[in-house]
Structures are given as C-alpha cells and as structure tokens.
Amino acid sequence: MSDQLEQQADAARKRLDEEAVRIVQLHFDPELGAPFWLEKAKEYDFNPLTDVKCFDDLKKFPLFEDDWFRGGPVERFLPKKWHNEYKYTFETGGTTGIPKSRCVVRDHFIDYEQFSDTLSDEDFPRGSNWLMLGPSGPRRLRLAVEHLCQYRGGICFCVDLDPRWVVKLLKKGDVESAKAYADHVIDQAYTVLTANHDIKCMFATPKLLEALAMRLLDEGTSMAEVGIKGIFAGGTEFTPQWYRFCKEELLGPDVFITPTYGNTLMGLACGKPFDPADEFKITYYAPQPRAAIEVVDFDDYNKVVGYGETGRVKLTTLTEELFIPGFMERDEGERELPCEKFAWDGISGVRPFHVFAKKTTVGVY
Template sequence: MTSRAASALDTPWDSPPDTQELIQEAMAWHFDPATGSPFWREQSKRLDFDPRKDVRTVEDLSLFPNVVDELRDARVEDLVPRGYGDIAELPAPPVVAESGGTTGAPKRVFMLPDVREQSWAWYYNRLVEHGIAAGDNWLGIMPGGPHMAGVLAQDTAHRFGSIFFTLDFDPRWAKRVMGRGAADEAKAYISHLVDQIDWILRSQDIRVMVITPPLLEAVCRRDHLVDLINEKVNTVIYGGTSMDEDTRHLFRTELFPQIDFVSIFGSTMIFCAMPQRPGAPADDAPVFDPPSPFAMFSVIDPDTGKNVPYGERGQVVTHHVTRNLFLPNNLDRDTGIRHPHRLGLPGDAVADFKPVREFGASAVVEGVY
C-alpha cells in the first residue's frame, strides 16, 4: 500500500472519527482517479453531481444510486482502490466475500487486510462485552467457502485463544432445495448437518457454539443433543436468519436456561457483524448498534424514503464508508424497528430484523442461513 498521512479513514472503529471528516476524506479517496477504484470511476460518469464537492454529510449519501446489484457481475479487480498499490505487497491476503444469494446471484466484495482487521477487532470487542471467555473451544456451525460468516467465526475464536471446530455447510444448496419445495431433500440435508454437530459435541469440549436458528431448532429435536449442549456449552451465538420472540423465549427459559444467548446481525455488504446491545432484558428483542460512521443503518418508509419514527418498523438501508469500499444507499432485504444508536453516533440502531417476502423480482427464501 502506498504511504499516506493520518486519516479519519484509518481511525480504529472503537474510536470513531468526526463523521463529516470521514465522509469528505472518503469522497476524496474513492473519487480521485489516482486512488479510487475503476468501479467508482465508471459510476462517477453517470452521476449528476460531484462527490468531492457535493457530498459532505450523512444526509448527502442519499444522492448516490443504489449500485449494490452491480456487485453480482463486477470484476473484483475493479473494486480495489488504486491507492492500495500492488495487491501482492499487502501484509496479508485479501478475502473475496460473497452474499448468501438469498435474493438472486451472489454479490461479491473484496475485503482488504486493513479494514478486515478493523472490523474483526470491533466484533471481538463487542463479544468481550458479553463475557465470552478466552480459551473456550468454539463450534462454528456457519457456512465457510465464500461466506464471510465462517471466516469471521474462525478468526474470532483465534482472537480468544480458542480451538475452532466446524463442519461442511452449503447454505445455498439448502435454499435451493427449500425454494422448490423438496421437503424430503431438505430434511435429509438438515439431518446431515446435525449428524456432524452430533459427532463433534459427543467427543469435544465445546463451550461456545455459533449456529443459525433453524439448525438450533433441528438440533433440539434430538434430546441427547439438548442434554450435551446443557452439559458443555456456556454461550450460544446465533444469527444468519431471523428468530421470533416465542422461539427465543423457549430456548432461553425452557431448553437452555443456564446458557447465555447472544444474537448477531451481519452483512457482507457492510463488512461487519454486530452482537446485540449488551445488558438488555432477556425477553426484549435484541437491538443492534452498527460501527458508525464506518457502517450505518437507516430505517425508512420505502414509499417516501424518509426515516420512520423511533419504535416503528421500516425497511433497512445500509451505508459502508471505509478506505476499502464505499457502498452507500443499499436498500436491504430486511425490515426492522428503528432505535437511536446507544452511543449517540450517526444513523440508527435496529431491532427485530425480519426479511421481506419479495425483494426486487425474487422471492426471499431464508433456508438454514
């Protein structure tokens, strides 16, 4: 990477910079032909404003079109800002990450080492707030391959000084099977996943389990696995699909009353995952505070584009503003309840994420992830 002066873009996510300073430096970086990516250089030709002059605040990000669908076909090389220099000279290999493919062909982004470290460190610090202990073995029941979730879980376990176990898990196949209503195939695939969980829980000392709600429900259909989890596991970290209030209450109070549950919301398109706000009553819907201003939520009325009042449901819009990637105005497939950010940072916190039934021209199938 080429040398450069200190910048808001390089500030640790746990010490957020002035938001306007971050946005203005991001515009200067991403829209200078010498430092910006070929992707944004081409996009800028179609804009009717000058980002380096006209975009200075969070509100100004709404000037940009939602370009996220173009990431389904964009060349990864075209997403890399030229200011990073020769990729071969980076201190660690970059990660190509893909979305789950819930709403069509997967979208693809390029995570460079500096922003990956910032995002992973921020996530680790949030789990420390939830009392995750160092050295406890983890079982990651999350997809690997091109999915960020599996890489994040493994790297986070390493930060805790823990041994990480995982399994073969292809959520796209499960979604395809469920989407065409092949109930027997879906049941067989879920059984295949639970068998792998069974083998590990029987033989290993697992203390932290990272899992999706549908798979936790499937695990609970085997009574001996419920007993093993209660015997061995201290914390269940769950995410990847939504969980309703009744199911959450059942897990917390009847099936696993002595186990800590930590809900996670994550998105490849904002390069991060966020644990629920700590210290909230167990029966309350988890609230998620993003690492603003690097990743921000807005909760809007999709018909007007305006924020809904706090406490009301709207559709989620995300912004990502880092040196690695600029991705504003992404209308997400989820709706949520709008809350103020717990630290008073820009943008919204969100509770009770739920997918819309249709998104664009595609039906939304959550599957097992």
C-alpha cells in the same frame, strides 16, 4: 434520551460525518481510488471530492444497484491502494444466476475484532475453542468467525454446509431431502462437540442451534453439559419469541446467547444488551462508523422514519475497502433510540421486507 446520551449521540454523529468525508476522498482519489467509482463519477452532476462534506451529503448519490455486485472484475470496488495486497473474495446469494461478490483485504478481520470487544470474557472465555455452525464455502462468515476465535486465542472447528443446495431442494418441494441434509449438518456438529475438543463458544443460526440443542437432549445431554458457555447467533429467524424459548427451554441459565444481524456488505450489528424489562425485544446497532443503518420511509428512501415507526433498512458502508451509498436491504423494522452502549440509531423487529417476503425461501439456516 438523557443529556449524557445525547452528547454521546452528537459525538457519534460527528464521527460518522468525518468518516463519510474521509472514505469518499479515498474511493474517488484519482490515483488511489476504486475503479468503479472513478468511472461512475463521470456520470454525476456533482463532484464527490468537493461536494460531500457530511454523511447526509451521501444522498447526492443515486441508490446503489444490487446487480452491480454480480460478476467481475471483483476488485473494481476495491481502491487501488489495496490492489497489491493479499485479497479474498466472498459471495452472497447465488442460488440462481450469478452470485453477488465482494473483494476484501482485511475488512472481515477488522469487523470481527471490533465485535470481539463487545463480548464479555465471562461468557466467551479467552483461549476457548469455538464451533462455527453456519454456511461454509465462499461465504465470509466462515473465515470471519474463525478469525474471531483465533483473535481471542482459540481454535475454530467448522462444519460443511452448502445453503444453496438446501434452497434448491426446498424450491423443488423436496422437504425430505432438505431435512436429511439438515440432519447431516447436525451430525457433524454433534460429533465435534462430543469429541473432547474443549469447545466453549460457538456461532450458530437459530434453526441449526435449535436442531443441535434438541439432538443433545435426545442423547441425554445439553449445551451446558458439553461445555458451551457463550453463543452468538443471527438472522431474521431470531425473533423475540424464539429468543425467550431459546433462553428458557433450549439453553438454560448457564449458557449465554446474544443476537446479531449482519451480512457480507455491512459487517456485524450487535444486539442491545439483554434487559428483562424489554420483554425479549431485540434491537440491533450497526458497527458505526464503518457501516450505518437508517430506517427509511417505504415511499421515500431519503426520509428517515420517526422513532418507533416502521420502514425499510437502508445501508451505507464506509470502509477503506468498500464504499456503498444507499444500499436498500431486503429487510424492514422499527427505528430505535440510541442506547448507552451504542450511541446511534438502532433497529428492532428485523424481518423480510414485506414486498419480497412471500418470494423468500428460507433454507437450512
């Protein structure tokens, strides 16, 4: 790293340390804290209010258990400071059993307003209408993209998409019905795009974006010809190979696309700005200090791997609405150096954690 980037990285780390302390102070505040953490603190052999003095001190907490998010009351993770505000509930998973859920006040709005600041007005013109081509229902993504569109001055058009139904079909081996459902989703998107709504920007998942682009080509048109200028997409299906295919074959030179990586707990990690020298390599940077990603050793989740080395994704969420120390994601990848735009560690090659990969069912999106 250059001297200037090292200074920026040091400043970013200092801010992360300060935010870790501030957020722990709020979530464990006896009067305003989160009910879940106030109860949990009774089990610890340390005092979060006095013993957390930097980000690394969060290792004092046990790893966060996935099942803690299943069932209610959903507001137990939300500090009492927010309990009289309007609240939203977002779910993830839920194909089998009780879905994981999160109670939110404004986090989804803040995350996407900050993401908006990373988008260029040339590729994502302000005042433009958007198409949200992704999951609907109880998922945060639908409302978050709509807010992003409104924040930038536009109107958001959405489709109906229930990914749980598609996963059920695939698990039963009913590929034909799953394909029919995917066609149903693309029919909705095609209808909206060709109805003179002046849509210039969109969110899509790789599978759905590819299917829509192919449908437009079959109809004798293209993304550029129907007016699309900027697309952000995300998911482990967004590989370097698909990135090249998308830019060179599906979209062409007049449509910009940027990769993203995120979920209901983290927010949205941005992709490193495209550089031809990277050979379509995709590197993501978490929205620090609101969330931090560490690429950790497969056998020691408190040990960060070296740059360029492979490890599992460890997520820490630090917002006034949600505190998650040490959540082990179902992804792995390679640790990357900070970059000029994002002065903290990144991750490339994001893919399903190899232990779970064979058990993962990838649906319509």
